[in-house]
Amino acid sequence: MIEQVMLNHWSTIFIAIHLSSYDGAAFEVRVLTNQMVAVHGSPAVLGCAFSPPPSLQDVVITWQRTEDKRVVHSYYYGTDQLERQSPAYKGRTALYHGELERGNASLRLARPGRGDTGGYLCSVSTSQGTDKAEMRLGYAAVFSEPRLSILAHDSSFTIRYESQGYPEPEVQWKGCSEQNLTHSSEVLEAKEDPDLLTLKTQVEVENVCNLSWTLVVVNRPLGQVMERTASFIYDDQRTQVDCRGPFALSAMCVAGTLALCTCGLIVLWRRRTKMSSVPQ
Incomplete structure (x- = not known):
């Protein structure tokens, strides 16, 4: 058709x-x-x-x-x-x-x-x-729906994002006040498909009490702008991690910290993707 x-x-x-x-x-x-x-x-x-x-x-x-x-x-x-x-x-x-x-x-x-x-x-x-x-x-290849993971440390959390597409995109992390956050990113050859790249990017935040962070990925050749906002609501009455939402989420606790596993964390993952002309 x-x-x-x-x-x-x-x-x-x-x-x-x-x-x-x-x-x-x-x-x-x-x-x-x-x-x-x-x-x-x-x-x-x-x-x-x-x-x-x-x-x-x-x-x-x-x-x-x-x-x-x-x-x-x-x-x-x-x-x-x-x-x-x-x-x-x-x-x-x-x-x-x-x-x-x-x-x-x-x-x-x-x-x-x-x-x-x-x-x-x-x-x-x-x-x-x-x-x-x-x-x-x-x-070019449209970047796929992301996989989000959260790594808990003693006094901070690391938010990680992984997706596949082509070519290497522009990546930006923004805080709840729209400020740019320091982050790290790497682009690797996708093992399962040589025509794709795997994007891995992460940002470390000091606390997660009722805050949110937004990841912006721009694929200029296709005009793809993908925004993913993770909102963290800390609830000390909960005893487990709530992983609801249309995304893949994995939560991990490193040795020496039980904050994420014992106190509970509600993760809200808002998604917005648009395909349009991206200014050069």
């Missing part, structure tokens, strides 16, 4: 381009955007249009990487010709054959990853002429 919507979207654009630019004009190849971002887990469509050909038998389409001239996909003699295709792209590329007669040379790239970033060249040749156009492909 998503792919069909994308195809209809591209087709509408191609028809508009043909009517406004290609009617009676010289042969031309045009990418629909100079730069785009592929999203982890979704196919990417690299848009490319050319002057509609009189016959598909004369059409030669070649997609290459601009950095090293690797062949990503090729088409001629009315069919795909993938003998010289780079092994990195085998089984992952396709043209929209039903749209070729309209001048649609767009490439569908399945399972995009970090290794696919860079320049792509769309070259088309027909009986009307030869032309090419270049675009750049970026890559």
Whole structure:
């Protein structure tokens, strides 16, 4: 369904381009955007249009990487010709054959990853002429719902957050008065998926009596802004930790302290995630 919507979207654009630019004009190849971002887990469509050909038998389409001239996909003699295709792209590329007669040379790239970033060249040749156009492909992954853990010390608590996404995000911890808090963060390669990074960040606070802290994670390529506020309500009448909420929480007591385990702590985890344009 998503792919069909994308195809209809591209087709509408191609028809508009043909009517406004290609009617009676010289042969031309045009990418629909100079730069785009592929999203982890979704196919990417690299848009490319050319002057509609009189016959598909004369059409030669070649997609290459601009950095090293690797062949990503090729088409001629009315069919795909993938003998010289780079092994990195085998089984992952396709043209929209039903749209070729309209001048649609767009490439569908399945399972995009970090290794696919860079320049792509769309070259088309027909009986009307030869032309090419270049675009750049970026890559990003939405950061996952966080895992929160709390480590209790003798006189402080450490709040830890872990998530996965790509690329390395901007991280900020804020106190209850919106002040910036000193924190530490590290980004590691995700063991289970080489196309993701694991973010680990933490902040240490001196006490947790009716206070709250907010973590802000910004993934600029996707416009993802994720805010997670942890509110701690100390209740000396409780005898256990209340771990309710739509998040993963683990509470740990280090040797020499029983405050978290014996007094009780109510943790409220407020979530807000938005996908929008992030100012550069």
